[in-house]
Amino acid sequence: MTTSQDLAPAPSQTAATPSGASGAHAPSSATSPAVPTVHERALVTWLAIxxxxxxxxxxxxxxxxxxxxxxxxxxxxxxxxxxxxxxVVPRLMGAYLGLRARSRK
Structure with missing residues (x-):
């Protein structure tokens, strides 16, 4: 007989990624560039729209x-x-991320 614990995913499978999506194959933050926050993405989207x-x-x-x-x-x-x-949004986001990377050096 299976219990609810048997059906629950392992903790590593439910960890949220920096972008808010969940999944087991999220890249480590040490090897990937910093993901823009939801507020930064909203601002860039508004600047495009x-x-x-x-x-x-x-x-x-x-x-x-x-x-x-x-x-x-x-x-x-x-x-x-x-x-x-x-x-427009991909170009603005690329420009923003480039500026942000330069300012953090």
């Missing part, structure tokens, strides 16, 4: 003037989200 939304509203606004507000939001996010996720 705000200008993209402002520019998107300015550029796409006249084209979507007669659209329902939900469709305008859909059109804007179809442009802004992929740009932010695949282009």
């Amino acid at each position: 705000f200008p993209l939304v402002a520019l998107g509203l300015w550029a796409l606004g006249p084209l979507m003037e007669g659209w329902h507000p939900v469709l305008r939001a859909l059109g804007l996010t179809l442009v802004v989200v992929p740009l932010a996720v695949y282009v």
Whole structure:
């Protein structure tokens, strides 16, 4: 007969990684670069999203003037989200991490 202790994962399998995910194969902090905090990631994401939304509203606004507000939001996010996720945020995060690494030397 199995007990609840038999079904519980070993403590090493539930340890949280610095990024907040759990797993047994987390890299050791001694060999990997410091992971940005959730606050740093939020700031970098906001620095990417705000200008993209402002520019998107300015550029796409006249084209979507007669659209329902939900469709305008859909059109804007179809442009802004992929740009932010695949282009702007990775570049800003790389620049930020480079600056942070230089300042810690």
